[in-house]
Amino acid sequence: MKSFTAIAVISVALLALGCHAKHIESKVADKDFLGKQKFVFDMLQHIYQDDVFVSEYPATYAEYKPWDHVGDYHHPELLEHFFELWQHHPFHDDQVWSVMYERHEEYAVGLVRLFYFAKNWETFQHAVFWARQHVNKQLFVYAFTVVTIARDDMQGIILPAHYEIHPWSFFGGQTLEMAEHYKMHGFHHVKKMDNIYNVVLKSNYSNHYGNLNYDHELAYFLEDVGFNSFYYYYNLDYPFWTKGSEHHVLNKDRRGELYLYTHWQLLARWYLERLSNDMGEVPTFNMYEPVASGYYSALRSYNGVPDWHRDNHHSFYHEHNIEHIQEVELYTQRVMDWIHKNEKFDVEVINQLGNIIQGNADSIDKKFYGSLDKEYRHIVNGGHQVGKHYESFPGRFMHYDTSLRDPLFYEVYKNLVGHYWHLMETFPEYKKHDYEFEGVKIDAVHMPESLTTYFEYFDADISNAVNVEPVVQDSHDSLYSFGRNSHYNGVSYVIKARQHRLNHKPFEFTLDVSADKAQDAIVKVFIGPKYDEHGHVIPLEHNYQNFFELDHFKVHLDAGVTHIKRNSGDFFIWVNDRTTYLELYQKLMDASVSDYKFKLDQSEAHCGVPNRMMLPKGKKGGQVYQFFYMVYPFHETAVAQYTGYDPIISCGIGHGSRYVDALPFGFPFNRPVKHDYYFDVHNFKFFDVKIFHRDEHTNVA
Numbered sequence: 001m002k003s004f005t006a007i008a009v010i011s012v013a014l015l016a017l018g019c020h021a022k023h024i025e026s027k028v029a030d031k032d033f034l035g036k037q038k039f040v041f042d043m044l045q046h047i048y049q050d051d052v053f054v055s056e057y058p059a060t061y062a063e064y065k066p067w068d069h070v071g072d073y074h075h076p077e078l079l080e081h082f083f084e085l086w087q088h089h090p091f092h093d094d095q096v097w098s099v100m101y102e103r104h105e106e107y108a109v110g111l112v113r114l115f116y117f118a119k120n121w122e123t124f125q126h127a128v129f130w131a132r133q134h135v136n137k138q139l140f141v142y143a144f145t146v147v148t149i150a151r152d153d154m155q156g157i158i159l160p161a162h163y164e165i166h167p168w169s170f171f172g173g174q175t176l177e178m179a180e181h182y183k184m185h186g187f188h189h190v191k192k193m194d195n196i197y198n199v200v201l202k203s204n205y206s207n208h209y210g211n212l213n214y215d216h217e218l219a220y221f222l223e224d225v226g227f228n229s230f231y232y233y234y235n236l237d238y239p240f241w242t243k244g245s246e247h248h249v250l251n252k253d254r255r256g257e258l259y260l261y262t263h264w265q266l267l268a269r270w271y272l273e274r275l276s277n278d279m280g281e282v283p284t285f286n287m288y289e290p291v292a293s294g295y296y297s298a299l300r301s302y303n304g305v306p307d308w309h310r311d312n313h314h315s316f317y318h319e320h321n322i323e324h325i326q327e328v329e330l331y332t333q334r335v336m337d338w339i340h341k342n343e344k345f346d347v348e349v350i351n352q353l354g355n356i357i358q359g360n361a362d363s364i365d366k367k368f369y370g371s372l373d374k375e376y377r378h379i380v381n382g383g384h385q386v387g388k389h390y391e392s393f394p395g396r397f398m399h400y401d402t403s404l405r406d407p408l409f410y411e412v413y414k415n416l417v418g419h420y421w422h423l424m425e426t427f428p429e430y431k432k433h434d435y436e437f438e439g440v441k442i443d444a445v446h447m448p449e450s451l452t453t454y455f456e457y458f459d460a461d462i463s464n465a466v467n468v469e470p471v472v473q474d475s476h477d478s479l480y481s482f483g484r485n486s487h488y489n490g491v492s493y494v495i496k497a498r499q500h501r502l503n504h505k506p507f508e509f510t511l512d513v514s515a516d517k518a519q520d521a522i523v524k525v526f527i528g529p530k531y532d533e534h535g536h537v538i539p540l541e542h543n544y545q546n547f548f549e550l551d552h553f554k555v556h557l558d559a560g561v562t563h564i565k566r567n568s569g570d571f572f573i574w575v576n577d578r579t580t581y582l583e584l585y586q587k588l589m590d591a592s593v594s595d596y597k598f599k600l601d602q603s604e605a606h607c608g609v610p611n612r613m614m615l616p617k618g619k620k621g622g623q624v625y626q627f628f629y630m631v632y633p634f635h636e637t638a639v640a641q642y643t644g645y646d647p648i649i650s651c652g653i654g655h656g657s658r659y660v661d662a663l664p665f666g667f668p669f670n671r672p673v674k675h676d677y678y679f680d681v682h683n684f685k686f687f688d689v690k691i692f693h694r695d696e697h698t699n700v701a
Helices: 031-043 081-088 102-116 123-133 137-150 175-186 215-221 227-237 257-276 317-342 348-359 372-381 407-426 478-482 581-593
Strands: 007-011 027-029 196-202 438-447 450-461 491-504 508-515 518-527 548-557 560-567 623-633 686-694
Touching: 027 081, 027 102, 031 123, 031 196, 031 581, 081 102, 102 123, 102 137, 175 196, 175 491, 215 257, 215 491, 215 581, 227 438, 257 348, 257 407, 257 518, 257 548, 317 348, 317 372, 317 407, 317 508, 348 372, 407 508, 438 560, 438 623, 438 686, 478 491, 508 518, 508 623, 548 560
Parallel strands: 196 491, 450 686
Antiparallel strands: 007 027, 438 508, 450 491, 508 560, 518 548, 518 623, 623 686
C-alpha cells in the first residue's frame, strides 16, 4: 500500500520520536486526508451505539458482509478462518474480551487481517463499518488501532486519545455516573459556551475515600491516563501475536530488547516515585505467599459491572491458578537454562531473551518457552471463571490500558525483568576502557540545583461515556451537522473529566565539552536516586538498575570546547498532552469548510510518554536525585535513521530505522556495575539535583 495523500510543508516545531531531537517541520492535510480523518473520528465516537451516525453512509455499508467480497482483499486464504469463526461463534458485546485469551486472540488476529488486507480505502471503510456495527467494541477498538498504526495509507491519521474513546478503562464509576446524570436531566442549569453544553466534572482517583495500602497513596501516578495510554499503545505497536508485515518487520526494531528495556524503565520510574513518598524497593512477586498490596480500581464496565477488587495479603496460590503456576515454574527453569548456556554477548542475545519472555511471534521456540508474561497475568487475574467457554473474567491485569493502575504490575515485571539481569550477569563487566571517550571531556554541567513539580488540572473529553439519541434532522448546530454526535436534542455537548495530574516546571542544562578533534557523539541523560528511603546513599553497585533515561541525542563536537544546550521541552521521547476529541472535531470541521490548516506532526505522538511524567514528584522540603550525563562515540546503525518512513507523521514501527545509534538500550547501565570506579571517566558526569514539590496553593505558574 502506498501513501494516499500529498501534503504541503510548513514551518512549526515538531517532536519526532525515536531518539532524535526536534525538527522544525509539520505537514498540512489535503482534502483526501481530511475525508479519511473524518471517517476515523466518526467510527470512534459513542462506540457502544450503532445507530447514531450523523454522517450518512450508503446502504452498501449497512448491508455489507465481508465474506461475500473476498475478492476485495489481499490474501483471502488468510481470512478464511476468521470468517468461519465469526459465522459459527460471533463475538459481541455480551461477552468480555481480552487479547490474553488464546480464543480471543484468534478474533483479534482475524479482524486486524480483515482491515489490513483491504485492497483500497473503500473496502477498508466497508470492513470497518461492518465491524463497528457487529463486533465486540473493545476488540474493535484494539484491531482498528493496530491497523491505523500499520496501514501505509493511514500514516498521519490521528486517533482521539484512547482514554476518550474508551473512558471506562480510565475513569471511576462515580465520574461516569455523574456524567450520565447531567445528560439524563437535560443539562439542567448548564451554561452553553459557543453554543455547546459544557460540563466539567471533578474526577477523583481511586484513593479519594481512603488508602487501601501505602501503594494506593500513589494513585495519581498509577492512574495517570496519559501514562496508561502510552503503555497501551506500546503493546499495540508491537503485538505479541505477529511478526508484522513485510513492510513493518517488528523484530527489525529489536522488539525483544525493547520489551525488556521498556519494562526496566517503568520499574525505575516507579521506584523514583516511591522515594518521593518515603517508600522503598519494589517487592518481587511471590506467587506462593500472600501479596501485601491489595487493589481497588473504582472502575466499571460499560454495562455497569464493577471491577472486582483485591484485598491486602491476597493469596494467588489456589486451585484455579495451579496450572498457570506450574507453567511459570516450568518455563522459568527453561529460560534460566537457556541463559546459562548462552555463550554470546551481543544485543541479539538480549533481543532473543525478550522475545522468549514475552512469548511473541519472534520467540526462538514459543511452544517450548511459552509466555511468562502471559502466564503471570493469568495468575494475577486469579481464575474468576465466567462465560460458556470457561475463561476467567478479565480483570485489569488482562488489558493493556489498565495494567499500570495496579501496583502489583511492578512486582510482577520485576520478576520478568530479573531474567534480563540474570543474563547480564553472564556478560563480561564493562571496564573503564568501555566507557571512555578518548580526547573528550565534560568540563562542566550547568543546570539548576533545584527543580519544581506541582499538580495542575487537566481535562479529558469523556462525552463518549454517555449514550446519545438517534439522529435529529435539520439541526442548526454546525458541529453536529458535520458529524460529531455528542448531542442533546441536536445541540452539541461536551463532558470533561478534570483531574489533578503531576507536572513540572521546564528546565534546561548546558554541557561544556572539550574535544581534541571534530567528531560526532551521542549525549545521554538519566535521572536516578541518590538516597534510599532511610536517607542512606545508594552505592552505584546497587543503584545502576534505578536510572531512568530522559534524553538521548546526536551532536557534533568541534575541536576545542562545544557548549551543548538542551531544554527539557526538547527531550526525545516526551510528548504533549493530547488534544481533546471535541477540539479535534472542531479543527477538522474548520479545515474542511475554510482555509484553516489541519496540521500533522508528532508533538502528541501515540508512541511518546507524557512530558508531565518526566520528573518524580519530590517533596515539599526537597528530595535529592542525581542526573547522569554521558558523552560517547556515535555508533552508526545498520540502517540509516528514518529510512522507509516519514518521521513527521509516523513513529516508524517495524522499519528498523527508529533509533539514533546502535548502542544497547540503557547503556552504560545495561550491565551490572561491580566496580564503581570504572565510571570515573572524563566523559561521564553525575550532578545532584533537589526536586521540590509545590502544592496547588503555593505554586506560581
